[in-house]
Amino acid sequence: MNPPSVQDLLAADSHAVPAPLLDDSWLDQGLGGIPRSRYTSAEFAALENEFLWTRTWQFACLEAEIADPGDYVVYDVADQSLLVTRGPDGSVKAFHNSCLHRGTKLRDDDGRAKSFRCPFHGWRWDLEGTLVELPANWDVPQVWEDPVASCLPEALVAVWAGFVFVNMDLEGPMPEPAETTVLPPEADWHEAPGMGGLAAVFEQDMANLPKVQAGLKSQGKRTVSFARYQEGRFRHMHRLMDRHIEAGLVADGRDPAVLDPHCA
Ligand code: FES
Numbered sequence: 001m002n003p004p005s006v007q008d009l010l011a012a013d014s015h016a017v018p019a020p021l022l023d024d025s026w027l028d029q030g031l032g033g034i035p036r037s038r039y040t041s042a043e044f045a046a047l048e049n050e051f052l053w054t055r056t057w058q059f060a061c062l063e064a065e066i067a068d069p070g071d072y073v074v075y076d077v078a079d080q081s082l083l084v085t086r087g088p089d090g091s092v093k094a095f096h097n098s099c100l101h102r103g104t105k106l107r108d109d110d111g112r113a114k115s116f117r118c119p120f121h122g123w124r125w126d127l128e129g130t131l132v133e134l135p136a137n138w139d140v141p142q143v144w145e146d147p148v149a150s151c152l153p154e155a156l157v158a159v160w161a162g163f164v165f166v167n168m169d170l171e172g173p174m175p176e177p178a179e180t181t182v183l184p185p186e187a188d189w190h191e192a193p194g195m196g197g198l199a200a201v202f203e204q205d206m207a208n209l210p211k212v213q214a215g216l217k218s219q220g221k222r223t224v225s226f227a228r229y230q231e232g233r234f235r236h237m238h239r240l241m242d243r244h245i246e247a248g249l250v251a252d253g254r255d256p257a258v259l260d261p262h263c264a
């Protein structure tokens with residue numbers, strides 16, 4: 001007999017299940033193993049870098065981590081690095097963490113700075129990304145005298161509810177701005193404007209949290225365990241990654257079959 005599906009479990013739930021969770025537009029994730037090459041193949045890593053990490057919105061840090069002007073967080077993903085920083089005017093910017101001279105990484109760790117000086121030959125940019133110091137600038141007037149090309153390249157930034165997101169694809173879609181709502185501990189998720197259908201899902205998750213915690217302590221009893229839940233999430237994540245990479249390959253006129261050896 002097959003183990004119960006998520007929909008079987010939801011149907012047996014003693015509480016009302018939010019409609020979004022009952023959407024049956026499911027995709028068979030299969031039961032086969034995930035190919036190891038997804039974690040080891042240089043070819044697959046290159047596809048991820050090209051079509052996923054440099055073209056999608058990602059959570060970089062909390063606004064509270066860069067509360068004051070000059071605070072910065074180094075956000076590393078795949079072979080890319082961004083400096084996410086608070087400017088003098090209070091706005092948040094994300095600069096590519098790479099010197100325009102020889103590509104030296106400007107910062108390795110989070111911190112606070114008045115400006116970003118390259119540790120190699122001393123080129124220095126202010127918190128707006130403007131080149132403000134270039135030792136021996138007479139040697140490279142084409143850089144020193146070009147106020148646009150000498151700026152640190154930026155990524156897109158969107159701040160939502162205290163979370164800072166970045167996207168290296170400057171052509172990427174900008175999300176709609178949203179108000180920040182601070183809910184007291186006893187409040188219902190529905191009281192946060194803009195949550196929409198997600199409020200019902202969050203309420204369900206909150207109700208299930210004690211069961212998940214109990215499952216973590218179940219000491220081998222066969223339950224709907226956190227491990228099984230995670231397995232489903234991982235499969236779903238891999239599918240999502242495939243869809244992004246495949247769409248990028250097709251848009252570039254390349255053969256998406258290169259993904260096949262890395263798919264379950
Ligand atoms: S590599 Fe940064 S100043 Fe030369």
